[in-house]
Amino acid sequence: MDFDCDILISGGGVAGLTAAATFGAAGFRVICVDPTPPVTERDAENSDLRTTAILQPARALLEQSGLWERYAPYAAPLQIMRIVDAGGEIAEPRVVREFNAADISDQPFGWNLPNWLLRRELVARLGDLDTVDFRPGTGTRSLFTREGEARVGLSDGTRLSARLVIACDGRGSPMRDAAGIDVHTRRYGQKALAFAVTHPIPHENVSTEIHRTGGPFTLVPLPDHEGRPSSAVVWMEEGPKAQDLLALDTGAFEAAMSERSCHLFGPLTLASRRTIWPIISQEAERLSGERLALMAEAAHVVPPIGAQGLNMSLADLRCLLDLARARPEGLGDRAMLEAYHRARHNDVRLRVQGIDLLNRASMVSAQPLRDLRAKGLDALYALAPVRKTLMQMGLGVR
Structure with missing residues:
Protein backbone atom coordinates (compact mmCIF):
# COMPACT_ATOMS: atom_id res chain seq x y z
CA MET A 1 0.00 0.00 0.00
CA ASP A 2 1.28 3.48 -0.88
CA PHE A 3 1.18 6.11 1.87
CA ASP A 4 1.70 9.86 1.64
CA CYS A 5 4.01 9.56 4.65
CA ASP A 6 5.04 7.12 7.36
CA ILE A 7 4.02 9.46 10.18
CA LEU A 8 1.66 12.42 10.21
CA ILE A 9 2.15 14.70 13.22
CA SER A 10 -0.77 16.92 14.18
CA GLY A 11 0.66 19.90 16.05
CA GLY A 12 3.68 22.14 15.53
CA GLY A 13 4.44 23.25 19.08
CA VAL A 14 7.74 22.39 20.74
CA ALA A 15 6.73 18.74 21.26
CA GLY A 16 5.34 18.25 17.75
CA LEU A 17 8.33 19.85 16.04
CA THR A 18 10.69 17.78 18.20
CA ALA A 19 8.84 14.62 17.20
CA ALA A 20 9.10 15.60 13.53
CA ALA A 21 12.86 16.22 13.83
CA THR A 22 13.43 13.02 15.78
CA PHE A 23 11.53 10.69 13.45
CA GLY A 24 12.86 12.51 10.38
CA ALA A 25 16.45 12.10 11.56
CA ALA A 26 15.73 8.39 12.11
CA GLY A 27 14.76 8.04 8.45
CA PHE A 28 10.97 8.02 8.65
CA ARG A 29 8.96 10.11 6.16
CA VAL A 30 7.15 12.73 8.22
CA ILE A 31 4.51 15.37 7.52
CA CYS A 32 3.92 17.83 10.36
CA VAL A 33 1.01 20.29 10.28
CA ASP A 34 -0.16 23.09 12.55
CA PRO A 35 -2.80 25.77 11.92
CA THR A 36 -0.62 28.49 13.50
CA PRO A 37 2.87 29.20 12.14
CA PRO A 38 5.48 29.12 14.94
CA VAL A 39 6.58 32.47 16.38
CA THR A 40 10.38 32.38 16.47
CA GLU A 41 11.36 35.82 17.77
CA ARG A 42 11.41 36.89 21.41
CA ASP A 43 9.66 40.23 21.07
CA ALA A 44 7.21 39.31 18.30
CA GLU A 45 3.50 39.39 18.96
CA ASN A 46 2.22 36.09 20.44
CA SER A 47 5.72 34.78 21.14
CA ASP A 48 5.84 32.13 23.87
CA LEU A 49 7.80 33.68 26.74
CA ARG A 50 7.72 30.57 28.87
CA THR A 51 10.89 28.53 29.22
CA THR A 52 11.48 24.80 29.26
CA ALA A 53 13.98 22.88 31.34
CA ILE A 54 15.32 19.97 29.34
CA LEU A 55 16.30 17.37 31.92
CA GLN A 56 19.30 15.05 31.71
CA PRO A 57 17.58 11.94 30.30
CA ALA A 58 16.28 13.90 27.28
CA ARG A 59 19.68 15.08 26.11
CA ALA A 60 20.67 11.82 24.36
CA LEU A 61 17.43 11.86 22.36
CA LEU A 62 18.06 15.45 21.28
CA GLU A 63 21.64 14.62 20.33
CA GLN A 64 20.43 11.78 18.10
CA SER A 65 18.00 14.10 16.32
CA GLY A 66 20.60 16.82 15.70
CA LEU A 67 18.86 19.30 17.98
CA TRP A 68 21.19 19.48 20.96
CA GLU A 69 24.04 21.05 19.00
CA ARG A 70 21.63 23.85 18.09
CA TYR A 71 20.40 24.30 21.68
CA ALA A 72 23.71 24.07 23.53
CA LEU A 113 15.83 27.47 27.18
CA PRO A 114 13.13 29.95 26.09
CA ASN A 115 10.27 28.34 24.18
CA TRP A 116 10.41 30.87 21.33
CA LEU A 117 14.09 29.99 20.82
CA LEU A 118 13.35 26.26 20.85
CA ARG A 119 10.84 26.86 18.04
CA ARG A 120 13.37 28.87 16.06
CA GLU A 121 16.00 26.16 16.24
CA LEU A 122 13.47 23.39 15.59
CA VAL A 123 12.21 25.05 12.40
CA ALA A 124 15.81 25.51 11.25
CA ARG A 125 16.56 21.83 11.90
CA LEU A 126 13.49 20.68 9.97
CA GLY A 127 14.73 22.71 7.02
CA ASP A 128 17.83 20.50 6.94
CA LEU A 129 15.85 17.24 6.80
CA ASP A 130 14.67 15.95 3.43
CA THR A 131 12.50 13.42 5.24
CA VAL A 132 10.28 16.09 6.89
CA ASP A 133 7.56 18.19 5.25
CA PHE A 134 6.49 20.91 7.69
CA ARG A 135 3.27 22.70 6.73
CA PRO A 136 2.60 25.67 9.04
CA GLY A 137 -0.78 27.31 8.53
CA THR A 138 -2.51 23.97 7.92
CA GLY A 139 -4.40 22.04 10.58
CA THR A 140 -6.07 18.66 10.92
CA ARG A 141 -9.84 18.43 10.49
CA SER A 142 -10.82 14.76 10.37
CA LEU A 143 -9.47 11.30 11.10
CA PHE A 144 -10.53 7.99 9.54
CA THR A 145 -8.70 4.82 10.50
CA ARG A 146 -8.80 1.16 9.70
CA GLU A 147 -6.51 -1.74 10.51
CA GLY A 148 -3.90 -0.90 7.86
CA GLU A 149 -3.87 2.92 7.57
CA ALA A 150 -5.00 6.30 8.81
CA ARG A 151 -6.50 9.00 6.60
CA VAL A 152 -6.39 12.58 7.81
CA GLY A 153 -8.34 15.50 6.36
CA LEU A 154 -6.54 18.84 6.49
CA SER A 155 -7.88 22.38 6.69
CA ASP A 156 -6.71 23.10 3.13
CA GLY A 157 -9.03 20.38 1.79
CA THR A 158 -6.39 17.74 1.14
CA ARG A 159 -6.48 14.21 2.56
CA LEU A 160 -3.35 12.32 3.51
CA SER A 161 -2.72 8.67 4.28
CA ALA A 162 -0.21 7.58 6.92
CA ARG A 163 0.86 4.48 8.78
CA LEU A 164 0.83 6.34 12.10
CA VAL A 165 -0.73 9.59 13.31
CA ILE A 166 0.86 11.27 16.34
CA ALA A 167 -1.38 13.77 18.11
CA CYS A 168 0.73 16.60 19.55
CA ASP A 169 -2.11 19.08 19.07
CA GLY A 170 -2.61 20.31 22.60
CA ARG A 171 -4.98 19.94 25.51
CA GLY A 172 -8.01 20.32 23.18
CA SER A 173 -6.58 17.82 20.67
CA PRO A 174 -8.79 17.46 17.57
CA MET A 175 -7.21 14.09 16.74
CA ARG A 176 -7.91 12.75 20.23
CA ASP A 177 -11.51 13.94 19.97
CA ALA A 178 -11.87 12.40 16.50
CA ALA A 179 -10.71 9.07 17.93
CA GLY A 180 -13.26 9.31 20.76
CA ILE A 181 -10.69 9.12 23.57
CA ASP A 182 -11.94 10.68 26.81
CA VAL A 183 -9.91 12.92 29.12
CA HIS A 184 -10.08 13.60 32.85
CA THR A 185 -9.53 17.26 33.76
CA ARG A 186 -8.86 18.95 37.12
CA ARG A 187 -9.28 22.71 37.40
CA ILE A 280 -5.17 22.55 34.82
CA SER A 281 -4.24 18.91 35.12
CA GLN A 282 -5.44 16.63 32.36
CA GLU A 283 -4.98 12.97 31.55
CA ALA A 284 -6.21 10.99 28.56
CA GLU A 285 -8.03 7.76 29.35
CA ARG A 286 -5.82 5.98 26.81
CA LEU A 287 -2.59 7.03 25.12
CA SER A 288 -3.41 5.29 21.85
CA GLY A 289 -6.17 4.41 19.44
CA GLU A 290 -6.29 2.71 16.05
CA ARG A 291 -3.26 4.01 14.09
CA LEU A 292 -3.04 6.92 16.59
CA ALA A 293 -0.61 7.77 19.41
CA LEU A 294 -1.30 10.61 21.85
CA MET A 295 1.73 12.55 22.99
CA ALA A 296 2.51 15.70 24.98
CA GLU A 297 -0.49 17.82 26.00
CA ALA A 298 -2.86 15.72 23.90
CA ALA A 299 -2.02 12.95 26.40
CA HIS A 300 -1.26 14.80 29.64
CA VAL A 301 -1.20 18.31 31.07
CA VAL A 302 0.37 19.23 34.41
CA PRO A 303 0.93 22.49 36.31
CA PRO A 304 4.41 23.97 35.74
CA ILE A 305 6.08 22.38 38.76
CA GLY A 306 9.28 20.34 38.73
CA ALA A 307 10.02 20.78 35.01
CA GLN A 308 7.88 17.76 34.17
CA GLY A 309 5.74 19.00 31.24
CA LEU A 310 7.96 18.75 28.15
CA ASN A 311 10.11 16.06 29.73
CA MET A 312 7.09 13.78 30.05
CA SER A 313 6.46 14.51 26.37
CA LEU A 314 10.05 13.62 25.47
CA ALA A 315 9.66 10.37 27.39
CA ASP A 316 6.59 9.65 25.23
CA LEU A 317 8.65 10.38 22.13
CA ARG A 318 11.57 8.22 23.22
CA CYS A 319 9.21 5.31 23.82
CA LEU A 320 7.54 5.69 20.42
CA LEU A 321 10.90 5.93 18.65
CA ASP A 322 12.25 2.81 20.38
CA LEU A 323 9.13 0.84 19.41
CA ALA A 324 9.27 2.07 15.81
CA ARG A 325 12.94 1.15 15.46
CA ALA A 326 12.45 -2.27 17.04
CA ARG A 327 9.78 -3.22 14.46
CA PRO A 328 9.81 -0.79 11.52
CA GLU A 329 7.46 -3.06 9.61
CA GLY A 330 4.91 -2.72 12.43
CA LEU A 331 4.88 1.08 12.56
CA GLY A 332 1.46 2.19 13.78
CA ASP A 333 -0.02 -1.29 14.11
CA ARG A 334 -2.06 -2.56 17.04
CA ALA A 335 0.86 -4.31 18.75
CA MET A 336 3.06 -1.19 18.67
CA LEU A 337 0.38 1.13 20.01
CA GLU A 338 -0.73 -1.26 22.76
CA ALA A 339 2.91 -1.52 23.83
CA TYR A 340 3.17 2.28 23.87
CA HIS A 341 0.09 2.65 26.07
CA ARG A 342 1.33 -0.01 28.51
CA ALA A 343 4.81 1.47 28.71
CA ARG A 344 3.75 5.07 29.40
CA HIS A 345 0.34 5.02 31.06
CA ASN A 346 1.33 4.22 34.66
CA ASP A 347 4.25 6.67 34.68
CA VAL A 348 2.04 9.43 33.28
CA ARG A 349 -0.65 8.74 35.87
CA LEU A 350 1.80 8.78 38.80
CA ARG A 351 3.37 12.05 37.66
CA VAL A 352 0.04 13.75 37.06
CA GLN A 353 -1.15 12.71 40.53
CA GLY A 354 2.13 13.68 42.20
CA ILE A 355 2.22 17.14 40.67
CA ASP A 356 -1.45 17.61 41.54
CA LEU A 357 -0.60 17.01 45.22
CA LEU A 358 2.38 19.39 45.12
CA ASN A 359 0.28 22.09 43.51
CA ARG A 360 -2.52 21.76 46.03
CA ALA A 361 0.01 22.00 48.86
CA SER A 362 1.50 25.15 47.34
Missing part, protein backbone atom coordinates in the same frame (compact mmCIF):
# COMPACT_ATOMS: atom_id res chain seq x y z
CA PRO A 73 24.98 27.64 22.88
CA TYR A 74 21.82 29.11 24.43
CA ALA A 75 21.19 26.64 27.27
CA ALA A 76 21.46 27.80 30.90
CA PRO A 77 22.52 24.87 33.12
CA LEU A 78 20.40 24.00 36.15
CA GLN A 79 22.86 22.83 38.78
CA ILE A 80 20.84 23.42 41.95
CA MET A 81 17.10 23.25 42.62
CA ARG A 82 16.17 25.40 45.62
CA ILE A 83 12.83 25.02 47.43
CA VAL A 84 11.83 27.91 49.69
CA ASP A 85 8.87 28.10 52.04
CA ALA A 86 7.88 31.72 52.67
CA GLY A 87 4.45 31.03 54.12
CA GLY A 88 4.81 33.04 57.31
CA GLU A 89 3.09 36.28 58.19
CA ILE A 90 5.54 38.23 56.02
CA ALA A 91 7.16 37.28 52.72
CA GLU A 92 10.55 36.00 53.82
CA PRO A 93 12.23 32.58 53.68
CA ARG A 94 11.70 30.39 56.72
CA VAL A 95 12.66 27.00 55.25
CA VAL A 96 15.23 26.62 52.46
CA ARG A 97 16.28 23.27 50.99
CA GLU A 98 18.64 22.78 48.07
CA PHE A 99 19.07 19.82 45.74
CA ASN A 100 22.48 19.74 44.05
CA ALA A 101 22.86 17.69 40.87
CA ALA A 102 26.41 16.84 41.98
CA ASP A 103 24.89 14.51 44.60
CA ILE A 104 23.65 12.13 41.90
CA SER A 105 25.49 13.03 38.68
CA ASP A 106 28.44 14.77 37.07
CA GLN A 107 26.02 16.81 34.93
CA PRO A 108 23.45 19.48 35.80
CA PHE A 109 19.85 18.44 36.39
CA GLY A 110 19.09 19.99 33.02
CA TRP A 111 19.30 23.05 30.85
CA ASN A 112 16.81 25.90 30.51
CA TYR A 188 -7.62 24.67 40.19
CA GLY A 189 -8.94 28.18 39.70
CA GLN A 190 -5.33 29.25 39.15
CA LYS A 191 -3.59 31.15 36.41
CA ALA A 192 0.10 31.52 35.73
CA LEU A 193 1.99 34.63 34.68
CA ALA A 194 5.14 34.09 32.62
CA PHE A 195 7.78 36.72 31.94
CA ALA A 196 11.53 37.38 32.08
CA VAL A 197 13.36 39.54 34.61
CA THR A 198 16.82 40.88 35.30
CA HIS A 199 18.26 41.19 38.80
CA PRO A 200 21.46 42.45 40.45
CA ILE A 201 22.33 39.23 42.30
CA PRO A 202 23.52 36.42 39.97
CA HIS A 203 21.43 33.25 39.96
CA GLU A 204 24.55 31.03 39.83
CA ASN A 205 22.59 28.39 37.92
CA VAL A 206 20.15 27.92 40.79
CA SER A 207 16.47 27.35 40.00
CA THR A 208 14.41 28.73 42.89
CA GLU A 209 10.81 27.76 43.71
CA ILE A 210 9.19 29.92 46.42
CA HIS A 211 6.01 28.74 48.14
CA ARG A 212 3.69 31.14 49.93
CA THR A 213 0.04 31.00 48.81
CA GLY A 214 -1.76 30.60 45.50
CA GLY A 215 0.99 28.48 43.94
CA PRO A 216 4.76 28.63 43.53
CA PHE A 217 6.76 31.61 42.30
CA THR A 218 9.60 30.06 40.28
CA LEU A 219 12.74 31.73 38.93
CA VAL A 220 14.69 29.66 36.40
CA PRO A 221 18.15 30.70 35.16
CA LEU A 222 18.56 32.32 31.75
CA PRO A 223 21.70 33.63 30.05
CA ASP A 224 22.48 37.27 30.88
CA HIS A 225 20.21 39.83 29.24
CA GLU A 226 21.77 43.15 28.20
CA GLY A 227 24.70 42.52 30.53
CA ARG A 228 22.62 41.68 33.63
CA PRO A 229 21.77 38.36 35.29
CA SER A 230 18.41 37.14 34.03
CA SER A 231 15.76 34.59 34.98
CA ALA A 232 12.50 33.32 33.58
CA VAL A 233 9.62 33.57 36.03
CA VAL A 234 6.41 31.57 36.33
CA TRP A 235 4.11 33.07 38.97
CA MET A 236 1.06 30.97 39.83
CA GLU A 237 -1.83 32.59 41.67
CA GLU A 238 -5.57 32.35 42.15
CA GLY A 239 -7.20 33.41 38.89
CA PRO A 240 -8.63 36.81 39.96
CA LYS A 241 -5.40 37.83 41.70
CA ALA A 242 -3.35 36.82 38.64
CA GLN A 243 -5.58 38.99 36.45
CA ASP A 244 -5.12 41.92 38.85
CA LEU A 245 -1.36 41.47 38.73
CA LEU A 246 -1.43 41.40 34.94
CA ALA A 247 -3.27 44.73 34.93
CA LEU A 248 -0.70 46.54 37.14
CA ASP A 249 1.57 49.13 35.57
CA THR A 250 5.23 48.20 35.28
CA GLY A 251 6.40 49.93 38.45
CA ALA A 252 3.70 48.42 40.64
CA PHE A 253 4.20 44.98 39.10
CA GLU A 254 7.96 45.10 39.69
CA ALA A 255 7.37 46.02 43.34
CA ALA A 256 4.88 43.14 43.73
CA MET A 257 7.11 40.54 42.11
CA SER A 258 10.18 41.67 44.07
CA GLU A 259 8.26 41.21 47.32
CA ARG A 260 6.91 37.82 46.19
CA SER A 261 10.47 36.71 45.38
CA CYS A 262 11.49 37.56 48.96
CA HIS A 263 14.17 39.79 47.41
CA LEU A 264 16.43 36.74 47.07
CA PHE A 265 17.97 38.21 43.92
CA GLY A 266 17.50 41.86 44.81
CA PRO A 267 14.90 44.07 43.11
CA LEU A 268 13.53 42.43 39.97
CA THR A 269 13.23 44.38 36.72
CA LEU A 270 10.75 43.28 34.07
CA ALA A 271 12.61 42.32 30.88
CA SER A 272 9.75 41.15 28.67
CA ARG A 273 6.02 41.45 28.26
CA ARG A 274 3.77 39.39 30.54
CA THR A 275 1.67 36.44 29.39
CA ILE A 276 -1.00 34.51 31.30
CA TRP A 277 -2.66 31.11 30.96
CA PRO A 278 -5.00 28.87 33.03
CA ILE A 279 -3.62 26.01 35.12
CA MET A 363 -1.94 26.79 47.07
CA VAL A 364 -2.93 26.67 50.75
CA SER A 365 -3.74 30.05 52.29
CA ALA A 366 -4.78 29.31 55.89
CA GLN A 367 -1.83 30.01 58.22
CA PRO A 368 -2.03 26.69 60.14
CA LEU A 369 -1.85 24.77 56.84
CA ARG A 370 1.07 26.90 55.64
CA ASP A 371 2.87 26.16 58.93
CA LEU A 372 2.19 22.45 58.47
CA ARG A 373 3.57 22.60 54.93
CA ALA A 374 6.76 24.25 56.18
CA LYS A 375 7.29 21.59 58.87
CA GLY A 376 6.70 18.81 56.34
CA LEU A 377 9.11 20.36 53.85
CA ASP A 378 11.78 20.78 56.50
CA ALA A 379 11.45 17.24 57.84
CA LEU A 380 11.13 15.44 54.50
CA TYR A 381 13.83 17.17 52.50
CA ALA A 382 16.33 17.12 55.39
CA LEU A 383 16.76 13.35 55.00
CA ALA A 384 19.61 12.66 52.56
CA PRO A 385 18.26 9.32 51.21
CA VAL A 386 14.83 10.89 50.62
CA ARG A 387 16.41 13.91 48.95
CA LYS A 388 18.40 11.66 46.60
CA THR A 389 15.35 9.56 45.74
CA LEU A 390 13.28 12.66 44.97
CA MET A 391 15.99 13.98 42.67
CA GLN A 392 16.17 10.68 40.78
CA MET A 393 12.39 10.49 40.49
CA GLY A 394 12.23 14.06 39.22
CA LEU A 395 14.68 13.18 36.46
CA GLY A 396 12.71 10.05 35.62
CA VAL A 397 15.61 7.69 36.29
CA ARG A 398 13.98 5.82 39.18
